[in-house]
Amino acid sequence: ETGVTQTPRHLVMGMTNKKSLKCEQHLGHNAMYWYKQSAKKPLELMFVYSLEERVENNSVPSRFSPECPNSSHLFLHLHTLQPEDSALYLCASSQAYSGPSPRTQYFGPGTRLLVL
């Protein structure tokens, strides 16, 4: 039990579908993150929410739309994806950054997405 859960664990979708990935953390954290891991590439940070406010958006295409309704839940809404979007999508959480003291990130198990 990592304290961060993600659903679904596997998802196959067509390019015209709309789906959502869900992340939930049970660690009392107030910052959450979406990462993308493509084959043979390092993890890429997509979005950061701190105190339910989006604080970082790393030039992610608009077909990916995040939503953070509260500090425990994070969604990634997907629509009109491309085959190159197939990847492992990882959610993480931590305490929000509040000065020089760093914060450890804890990861969920990931959602493996295949876009056909």
Added chain:
Amino acid sequence: GIQVEQSPPDLILQEGANSTLRCNFSDSVNNLQWFHQNPWGQLINLFYIPSGTKQNGRLSATTVATERYSLLYISSSQTTDSGVYFCAVRSSGGYQKVTFGTGTKLQVIP
């Protein structure tokens, strides 16, 4: 942005052998973590180590922040140690941005 390089990119070990993985980064950092990604893709947090040395069982890590590198030591390796090891850093002054290294893929054979 900060660059994070890991070496070696690939490593094959006989069970029981020891190894050292390296992470170099191009700028000062205030947060460094080591992760193990198992064959199922799950990332496990191993160490939070912005400086100094920590040990946890057969694993230990050392970060020399002034020289901008970190080392992960694996002793008496086991087949369950197989997977990809990532280091991730947060640069000083950066709000939340975390940059991952390219990873070291480790395969431990019986």
